[in-house]
Amino acid sequence: MTGFLATLTIVLAVLFAPPQSPAPQSAPLRPELIGLLDFESDHTGGVPKGWGGGPPGTFAVDDQVVHGGRWSLRIDRKADGPDGFTAVTRMLPIDFAGARLELSGFLRTENVAGFAGLWMRQDGDGGVVAFDNMESRRLNGTTGWTEYTIALPLAPGAKRLFFGVLASGGGRVWADDLRLLVDGKPVASVPRVEPARTSLDLDKEFDAGSGIVLKDLTKTQIANLAMLGKVWGFLKYHHPMIAAGKRHWDYDLFRVLPRVLSASDLAAGRSVVLQWVSGLGAVPACSPCASLAEGELHLKPPVTWLTDDGLGSSLAGSLREIHRNRPAGERQFYVSLTPNIGNPEFNNEPTYATVKLPDAGYQLLALYRFWNIIEYWFPYRDVIGGNWDDVLTTFIPRVALAGDGDTYKREMMTLIAKVNDTHANLWSSLDVRPPVGACRIPVITRFIQDKAVVTGYPQAGPGTADGLQIGDVIEAIDGVAVPALVERWAPYYAASNEPTRLRDIAQSMTRGACGAVTVRVTRPAGALDVNTQRTSDSGPPGGGRRTNDRAGETFQKLSPDVAYLKLSSVQAAQAAKYIESAAGTKGLIIDIRNYPSEFVVFAVGSRLVDRPTPFARFTRGDPANPGAFHWTPPISLEPALPRYSGKIVILVDEVSLSQSEYTAMAFRAAPNATVVGSTTAGADGNVSRVPLPGGLGSMISGIGVFYADKRPTQRIGIVPDIEARPTIEGIRSGRDEVVEAALRHILGPGTPASEIERMAKR
Numbered sequence: 237m238t239g240f241l242a243t244l245t246i247v248l249a250v251l252f253a254p255p256q257s258p259a260p261q262s263a264p265l266r267p268e269l270i271g272l273l274d275f276e277s278d279h280t281g282g283v284p285k286g287w288g289g290g291p292p293g294t295f296a297v298d299d300q301v302v303h304g305g306r307w308s309l310r311i312d313r314k315a316d317g318p319d320g321f322t323a324v325t326r327m328l329p330i331d332f333a334g335a336r337l338e339l340s341g342f343l344r345t346e347n348v349a350g351f352a353g354l355w356m357r358q359d360g361d362g363g364v365v366a367f368d369n370m371e372s373r374r375l376n377g378t379t380g381w382t383e384y385t386i387a388l389p390l391a392p393g394a395k396r397l398f399f400g401v402l403a404s405g406g407g408r409v410w411a412d413d414l415r416l417l418v419d420g421k422p423v424a425s426v427p428r429v430e431p432a433r434t435s436l437d438l439d440k441e442f443d444a445g446s447g448i449v450l451k452d453l454t455k456t457q458i459a460n461l462a463m464l465g466k467v468w469g470f471l472k473y474h475h476p477m478i479a480a481g482k483r484h485w486d487y488d489l490f491r492v493l494p495r496v497l498s499a500s501d502l503a504a505g506r507s508v509v510l511q512w513v514s515g516l517g518a519v520p521a522c523s524p525c526a527s528l529a530e531g532e533l534h535l536k537p538p539v540t541w542l543t544d545d546g547l548g549s550s551l552a553g554s555l556r557e558i559h560r561n562r563p564a565g566e567r568q569f570y571v572s573l574t575p576n577i578g579n580p581e582f583n584n585e586p587t588y589a590t591v592k593l594p595d596a597g598y599q600l601l602a603l604y605r606f607w608n609i610i611e612y613w614f615p616y617r618d619v620i621g622g623n624w625d626d627v628l629t630t631f632i633p634r635v636a637l638a639g640d641g642d643t644y645k646r647e648m649m650t651l652i653a654k655v656n657d658t659h660a661n662l663w664s665s666l667d668v669r670p671p672v673g674a675c676r677i678p679v680i681t682r683f684i685q686d687k688a689v690v691t692g693y694p695q696a697g698p699g700t701a702d703g704l705q706i707g708d709v710i711e712a713i714d715g716v717a718v719p720a721l722v723e724r725w726a727p728y729y730a731a732s733n734e735p736t737r738l739r740d741i742a743q744s745m746t747r748g749a750c751g752a753v754t755v756r757v758t759r760p761a762g763a764l765d766v767n768t769q770r771t772s773d774s775g776p777p778g779g780g781r782r783t784n785d786r787a788g789e790t791f792q793k794l795s796p797d798v799a800y801l802k803l804s805s806v807q808a809a810q811a812a813k814y815i816e817s818a819a820g821t822k823g824l825i826i827d828i829r830n831y832p833s834e835f836v837v838f839a840v841g842s843r844l845v846d847r848p849t850p851f852a853r854f855t856r857g858d859p860a861n862p863g864a865f866h867w868t869p870p871i872s873l874e875p876a877l878p879r880y881s882g883k884i885v886i887l888v889d890e891v892s893l894s895q896s897e898y899t900a901m902a903f904r905a906a907p908n909a910t911v912v913g914s915t916t917a918g919a920d921g922n923v924s925r926v927p928l929p930g931g932l933g934s935m936i937s938g939i940g941v942f943y944a945d946k947r948p949t950q951r952i953g954i955v956p957d958i959e960a961r962p963t964i965e966g967i968r969s970g971r972d973e974v975v976e977a978a979l980r981h982i983l984g985p986g987t988p989a990s991e992i993e994r995m996a997k998r
Contacts, residue, residue: 289324303412315406340385341414350405358394362585362927439484446597460505469608473862481569526860537863578856579938589931593641612862615940658919664933675770677746707968712756732918783830804830811839823883823982842876844906851905855940893917916953
């Protein structure tokens with residue numbers, strides 16, 4: 237379950253990690269790399285030759301601080317610099333074969349506030365297929381020259397390799413003597429291999445556009461397009477020729493669309509589609525034939541619509557014949573399951589990043605692609621809410637007729653939000669999600685007691701943001717009441733439940749045009765208008781990852797009887813030390829009102845149990861039966877020493893998402909464990925990227941995550957045993973009322989309230 241939101245951070249930040257190759261051999265196959273990976277090539281204008289990246293002016297070569305040779309790469313960032321990070325980048329075509337890519341090099345840091353690292357990214361037709369950087373290692377502060385290494389398996393379908401050096405926040409980073417290896421050999425000495433060409437490489441007919449132009453759609457056209465979208469998706473995953481990748485199925489859609497749009501009625505539309513299906517040729521009898529194992533089946537395939545009543549006898553019969561002879565096996569061209577995990581990968585789904593929008597054909601393709609991925613590969617299809625067929629019909633005119641790129645993106649956002657999965661957002665395009673603007677008021681807001689409340693400032697330290705104070709209740713922005721703003725924006729915010737939707741709206745609600753803004757607030761003394769400023773915003777459009785945990789060290793003693801561990805900065809290697817430090821206390825508070833900095837489910841969880849303890853079960857898809865999901869065996873914690881034997885209190889709230897929720901499930905299974913707080917984000921399971929036309933990208937929860945007894949978590953979240961929420965008064969007085977509830981549970985009712993408040997004080 238590692239890296240649920242780490243993947244999101246990667247996509248939003250476009251953080252690439254740096255690789256390098258050693259001294260070239262006498263007859264290198266890639267002479268263009270000579271001198272580039274150790275930065276010894278000739279340079280122009282202080283910029284390292286052969287490297288790109290940005291923002292401009294934040295990186296250069298350095299001849300004063302080097303590890304070897306005459307030059308190094310230096311990244312130099314100010315704390316309030318543009319974009320929040322700098323990535324220095326090199327690209328190579330993946331025209332070589334191998335199993336493992338490795339990037340290593342020497343780094344040195346000076347006053348780095350965020351983190352520094354090397355990065356690698358492999359891209360296929362559908363965008364990113366593999367990625368790694370050093371974010372989890374938390375390389376920051378000031379360090380001397382040290383060698384670091386990152387590695388990735390060479391992913392099937394990868395066509396381009398990006399690599400480099402990055403730094404976030406302020407500070408300086410130097411890099412030198414990089415090496416890029418393929419199976420232990422310098423990439424410059426690895427023979428070139430002509431990559432296999434697929435139907436996506438060979439069919440170029442619609443590269444410049446679909447040719448579909450729409451000004452309006454009739455009810456008949458919408459109904460026929462809905463039927464076509466379902467048939468197109470069914471064939472994609474069931475027809476042997478299509479599932480094997482022998483047709484460019486996106487372009488085949490563009491070929492049939494004009495005829496479907498011209499059909500005079502529903503019967504004519506079915507006739508066109510039947511003729512199209514028949515044109516694929518007879519389906520050979522399956523050998524072996526796919527079968528559906530019923531024993532551990534959670535969801536059945538969604539094929540009950542293949543009826544004569546809905547499609548007419550000829551078309552329905554043809555589709556049923558294709559279903560009977562669908563390909564057996566674990567892999568398809570347009571989808572595969574991640575080894576050892578089981579979430580779907582859509583690596584052969586082109587993003588068509590250069591297509592000129594608007595393009596009604598490509599926009600319909602985006603709708604069809606996403607709708608069918610949910611239909612066949614979303615493990616929580618049964619708890620979406622509403623009728624998924626109706627969603628397809630509703631969004632056909634909205635997406636197809638979107639008149640510009642931003643409108644298309646917002647319509648896709650609204651479509652994706654219908655899935656009610658916090659993972660499933662249009663992560664590539666949050667800059668067009670309302671409210672839009674390049675600036676924001678420099679405050680942190682959170683919905684507390686159904687009110688938008690100022691809870692802090694982006695930069696640590698006391699003070700106000702031009703008059704806004706911690707504890708201010710925001711009633712209106714520029715004269716528009718907050719409830720009206722929430723109602724206006726909510727359709728664009730994908731979330732599993734309402735607390736999570738409000739969480740995300742709170743993070744973005746002060747965005748807008750740079751300059752003056754009037755905020756109506758309520759304070760204990762009454763209501764007033766505060767004239768403040770929206771200032772430059774260097775963070776991601778969604779506001780970045782928030783935590784509601786305590787400031788200070790990862791492990792703390794709140795008293796001789798109570799230990800505290802927060803997971804936002806936890807290190808798996810220190811798990812035994814944390815437990816040893818907590819020994820002898822009455823209770824251990826594990827704060828997961830955050831996202832874990834490292835995966836510690838087993839490193840910490842195994843030290844909370846005294847016997848093998850099941851805590852979760854997964855469901856995974858079935859390529860031989862698209863839309864079916866099967867139960868996997870339970871996942872268990874195995875006991876390890878040292879063991880903590882006191883009370884365990886797990887803190888959660890609306891920022892606890894994905895890996896946070898999975899971790900809470902595991903720790904909750906321990907004896908004497910109690911969950912305190914409020915309902916979590918309700919989206920668990922390794923994420924799967926969904927590439928979309930126009931260079932867009934979404935995600936979905938890719939595997940189903942349930943408790944060991946098969947109780948669900950999606951949309952429900954981790955429901956606390958003891959509900960505790962912050963109050964507006966508590967925010968104003970600096971209290972942490974969730975920690976207070978945990979302390980009362982551990983220490984008992986006899987502990988004075990003043991002592992509880994003192995220990996819990998932020």
